[in-house]
Amino acid sequence: MGVEALNPQPQDEFPRNPSHAPAKPIRSRWEKDAPRCVVAREEIGLEALQLLLGGIANGCIYGLVALGFVLIYKATEQVNFAQGDMMMFGAFLALTFVNEAWFGWPFALGLLAAMAVMGTLSYLLDKLVLRNLFGQPQFAVVILTIALGFVIRFAAGVIWGHEPQSIETPLTGKSVHFAGLVMGLEEVAVIVVTIALTAVLFVFFSRTRIGLAMQASSQNQLAAYYMGIPVKRVYSLVWALSGVVAAIAGVLFATKGTIDPASGLLGIKAFAAAVIGGFGSLPGALLGGIIVGVVEPFAARYLAAGYSQIAPYAIMLIVLVIAPNGILAQMQKKKV
Amino acid sequence: MAAGGQSNGKGGQPLLSVQNVETFYGAVMAIRGVSLDVHEGQIVTILGANGAGKTTLLKTISGVMDPEKGKIVFEGKEIQGAEPDAIVRSGIVHVPEGREIFPFLSVEENLMMGAFTRSDRANFAADLDMVHSYFPILKDRAGQQAGYLSGGQQQMLAIGRGLMGKPRLMLLDEPSLGLSPILVQEIFAIIRRLNQEQGVTILLVEQNANVALKVADHGFVLEVGRIVMADTSARLLASEDVQEFYLGMHGESQREQKRWKRRKTWR
Ligand SMILES: Nc1ncnc2c1ncn2[C@@H]1O[C@H](COP(=O)(O)OP(=O)(O)O)[C@@H](O)[C@H]1O
Ligand SMILES: [Mg+2]
Numbered sequence: 105m106g107v108e109a110l111n112p113q114p115q116d117e118f119p120r121n122p123s124h125a126p127a128k129p130i131r132s133r134w135e136k137d138a139p140r141c142v143v144a145r146e147e148i149g150l151e152a153l154q155l156l157l158g159g160i161a162n163g164c165i166y167g168l169v170a171l172g173f174v175l176i177y178k179a180t181e182q183v184n185f186a187q188g189d190m191m192m193f194g195a196f197l198a199l200t201f202v203n204e205a206w207f208g209w210p211f212a213l214g215l216l217a218a219m220a221v222m223g224t225l226s227y228l229l230d231k232l233v234l235r236n237l238f239g240q241p242q243f244a245v246v247i248l249t250i251a252l253g254f255v256i257r258f259a260a261g262v263i264w265g266h267e268p269q270s271i272e273t274p275l276t277g278k279s280v281h282f283a284g285l286v287m288g289l290e291e292v293a294v295i296v297v298t299i300a301l302t303a304v305l306f307v308f309f310s311r312t313r314i315g316l317a318m319q320a321s322s323q324n325q326l327a328a329y330y331m332g333i334p335v336k337r338v339y340s341l342v343w344a345l346s347g348v349v350a351a352i353a354g355v356l357f358a359t360k361g362t363i364d365p366a367s368g369l370l371g372i373k374a375f376a377a378a379v380i381g382g383f384g385s386l387p388g389a390l391l392g393g394i395i396v397g398v399v400e401p402f403a404a405r406y407l408a409a410g411y412s413q414i415a416p417y418a419i420m421l422i423v424l425v426i427a428p429n430g431i432l433a434q435m436q437k438k439k440v
Numbered sequence: 441m442a443a444g445g446q447s448n449g450k451g452g453q454p455l456l457s458v459q460n461v462e463t464f465y466g467a468v469m470a471i472r473g474v475s476l477d478v479h480e481g482q483i484v485t486i487l488g489a490n491g492a493g494k495t496t497l498l499k500t501i502s503g504v505m506d507p508e509k510g511k512i513v514f515e516g517k518e519i520q521g522a523e524p525d526a527i528v529r530s531g532i533v534h535v536p537e538g539r540e541i542f543p544f545l546s547v548e549e550n551l552m553m554g555a556f557t558r559s560d561r562a563n564f565a566a567d568l569d570m571v572h573s574y575f576p577i578l579k580d581r582a583g584q585q586a587g588y589l590s591g592g593q594q595q596m597l598a599i600g601r602g603l604m605g606k607p608r609l610m611l612l613d614e615p616s617l618g619l620s621p622i623l624v625q626e627i628f629a630i631i632r633r634l635n636q637e638q639g640v641t642i643l644l645v646e647q648n649a650n651v652a653l654k655v656a657d658h659g660f661v662l663e664v665g666r667i668v669m670a671d672t673s674a675r676l677l678a679s680e681d682v683q684e685f686y687l688g689m690h691g692e693s694q695r696e697q698k699r700w701k702r703r704k705t706w707r
Contacts, residue, residue: 313556320542320553327540329504332528332557332605 163397188371195354226347382430543587554604
């Protein structure tokens, strides 16, 4: 396992129905759940439902990472290619706070601490580094965040090693049986947490002063300045928010399976999910994530080997051809 | 030219004093040493053709742009180069050219953003009522996305949003732009009422000199970044130059040609 992790192949970690990947010598993180996920083979419908639920759970994680991309893009028109690595780093932080081998804090406390640290680091990244790139060509930020991704991956490897690790949660190893379906409690938790987080973000953006100011700054930056909204600070807060979301996504990811420094490469799929959803729409990001998450296991199950790996990008291309603005794009004529 | 030294009967310190301000876009000097005073309770208008530098001057006052040289004094304090949020807090609100509303926020949310810098949020409801009393349409459309309002309604929203900041001085940039004559009349009547009833001092930028001079106490004429005339509105209205160049006494093309000839005599 250690060898495999040193040569990270994220494509190898697609969710697949474990019962259909019997002879695989190396346990991937999805197969950890294998003993708990017994599907009635004769019941095609039931199997499909099982695939669907697992896909939605994975999709929620893609969706949350995509949400991080879109939050930052909408507000600042920057693309943060380190979003996936931020997710990975947040997961390792939480793991460090929570696991007995490290700090052994209560799970909720560790989660909150990881969110706070990721939020603070992202805020400072914008305030101290990215703000100085203001006025530079767009690709300066692109290059910088790509480089940042490498740095985070390297740092995580040095600190935590390349062995996949799991986070110890109150849910580990429990499952729910419902109408013949078996779901890991972690998968249920991922879906529930994503729904809850979506609700919280919705209230935040539509009801709070600072949430509305974020929307306002992204819709019309100049007018936001005229209103006395401290636009630069608002941008830093958007970065902080996306850092917090990354930490939550990372913890969910590590709860469902294992985390290693290469896990952040999932960000590429999440990027495709964000494009599918329109790259300017928060609900679109989540929907795009769920589409990618659901299509993957079905493609792995019903198509020839290899197709599932290109499925997210194939969908992305199809969406770009049919609806160039993504499926939930706002009809936005952006002001300068 | 003794800009700001008008004998308007209002002695004492001006509310706003712009002194020899120069503002650049890169190497291009858009404001070339402008000075003007605005006294408490006045409506002062800045007239000038497209590209004269009117918007740049307002942006420099509201802190969206920083002047290279000169001073801007508001209520006795120098504010040049301060951040826009500090300037809004000090009591200057800029209602920008072309409305610049937040298109995907509701009308009421736009008004909330106008009050962003206010710390006395308890008064929000009362201020909202005040704005609604001047612009009832904003109450009827409170929940609607602002992008769907008509041009005139968006202008009303932009002014109402500015009012929510409880300004002592409101910078109004071409509120008549793109509106029908009837709507222009309506909006200018409200501007006058705001000045009289709410005590808001107004610095009004206009290309529509006729309407602006009728509502203003004082006027300045800006040409290529410099003030070339300053006088009471009544005298500017009567002035031949203003009549010729800004009140449309001649055809458009003739006006442009004449400007070149006449401009020299103003310096
Ligand atoms: N963003 C900009 N970059 C460079 N030059 C500008 C910019 N905005 C305005 N200018 C120039 O500055 C001068 C004054 O413009 P402006 O203040 O918008 O004039 P007005 O509001 O009177 O029409 C014009 O010559 C214009 O071309
Ligand atoms: Mg202008």
